[in-house]
Amino acid sequence: MRLTINRIHDNxxxxxxxxxxxxxxxxxxxxxxxxLSKIISTLIETDSYDVFVKLSDRIAALxxxxxxxxxDIKTTRPSLVGKIIPELRRESVVGEAARIxxxxxxxxxxxxxxxxxxxxxxxxxxxxxxxxxxSKMKVRVNASxxxxxxxxxxxxxxxxxxxxxxxxxxxxxxxxxxxNSRLVGIITSSDIMKLxxxxxxxxxxxxxxxxxxxxxxxxxxxxANDDVITASVDDTLKNVCDKMINAGSSYCIINVWDEIQGIxxxxxxxSMLGEPLEEDIPMFIVGLPDEPFxxxxxxxxxxxxxxxxxxxxxxxxxxxxxxxxxxxxGSRKRYEIDVHIRSTHGNISYTNVGxxxxxxxxxxxxxxKKRVANKNKKNL
Numbered sequence: 001m002r003l004t005i006n007r008i009h010d011n012x013x014x015x016x017x018x019x020x021x022x023x024x025x026x027x028x029x030x031x032x033x034x035x036l037s038k039i040i041s042t043l044i045e046t047d048s049y050d051v052f053v054k055l056s057d058r059i060a061a062l063x064x065x066x067x068x069x070x071x072d073i074k075t076t077r078p079s080l081v082g083k084i085i086p087e088l089r090r091e092s093v094v095g096e097a098a099r100i101x102x103x104x105x106x107x108x109x110x111x112x113x114x115x116x117x118x119x120x121x122x123x124x125x126x127x128x129x130x131x132x133x134x135s136k137m138k139v140r141v142n143a144s145x146x147x148x149x150x151x152x153x154x155x156x157x158x159x160x161x162x163x164x165x166x167x168x169x170x171x172x173x174x175x176x177x178x179x180n181s182r183l184v185g186i187i188t189s190s191d192i193m194k195l196x197x198x199x200x201x202x203x204x205x206x207x208x209x210x211x212x213x214x215x216x217x218x219x220x221x222x223x224a225n226d227d228v229i230t231a232s233v234d235d236t237l238k239n240v241c242d243k244m245i246n247a248g249s250s251y252c253i254i255n256v257w258d259e260i261q262g263i264x265x266x267x268x269x270x271s272m273l274g275e276p277l278e279e280d281i282p283m284f285i286v287g288l289p290d291e292p293f294x295x296x297x298x299x300x301x302x303x304x305x306x307x308x309x310x311x312x313x314x315x316x317x318x319x320x321x322x323x324x325x326x327x328x329x330g331s332r333k334r335y336e337i338d339v340h341i342r343s344t345h346g347n348i349s350y351t352n353v354g355x356x357x358x359x360x361x362x363x364x365x366x367x368x369k370k371r372v373a374n375k376n377k378k379n380l
Contacts, residue, residue: 050108066083068164105267233256337352
């Protein structure tokens with residue numbers, strides 16, 4: 001019998017209830033007066049993905065993806081690109097941390113006491129906990145159960161600047177590099193950040209180009225790492241986690257020979273701790289609004305569209321909706337919704353941004369119904 005996301009979710013209950021205080025690590029904190037250029041140096045020195053900065057009485061997080069999307073790293077300050085995030089206490093549980101990480105697309109969260117950051121909890125530690133729980137589970141979880149299918153890729157002859165634009169636009173950190181549809185390497189947001197650094201040297205490696213802008217114009221093939229972490233679709237998730245943990249990697253490419261089938265990242269694994277919407281449908285929604293009315297609206301509308309698609313494709317394997325609060329202006333809130341539905345018939349993805357959450361879901365409903373209808377016509 002095919003394993004559903006909900007069964008995985010149920011088996012991970014023990015992990016969800018662990019206090020984050022048991023996973024606390026030293027935080028990486030920067031000053032609100034630091035330039036992004038200086039913060040890049042901090043990220044490289046500490047081998048971090050996120051840093052925290054205190055803005056007035058709130059804590060903001062700044063990720064590598066935020067930085068590579070900035071126009072000028074020499075003059076831009078953290079307050080312009082960082083995002084205010086919920087704060088954890090030592091007694092907060094891993095399930096709550098996982099929900100916030102998935103919502104804000106972060107790999108670390110601050111643990112705060114009396115307004116000060118006392119430590120952090122990382123996605124890496126949570127993945128390690130999940131991996132240990134996987135060895136105790138009676139059900140077999142394969143890579144195919146949670147991977148993001150048909151990931152976005154980039155041709156090896158495209159420029160680093162093109163890779164940077166894709167990551168910024170699609171809000172991703174990993175781009176498999178292909179040549180004639182074959183996997184030849186991978187480029188990450190961390191690789192690009194290092195190329196943006198004022199220093200000519202990228203770690204111990206020098207590419208011989210002094211100007212940071214000129215470095216972004218070189219081909220991806222000149223920067224991509226060809227030592228790619230890979231697994232097959234039939235590999236267990238336990239095996240995938242072992243590979244990622246042993247290599248210190250935040251991703252694993254799922255392939256058959258050199259043809260890419262999917263990708264698994266920290267976020268895919270951590271998201272398994274999210275809240276299932278209904279027992280009989282493998283759906284997850286991450287980043288529900290704090291307002292009860294908006295939260296119920298999002299649940300209801302996403303449930304309805306997934307049920308509609310399931311009538312046409314009963315074999316839905318995975319349905320996720322990520323809601324992100326992009327901006328607050330007075331009483332108005334600007335949201336982004338990112339939907340991915342996978343079945344054996346293929347994948348359906350949808351992204352939209354706007355100020356009216358109900359309208360965003362209505363537009364998604366219309367667009368996905370139209371897309372499914374058109375696909376059915378082609379198959380007639």
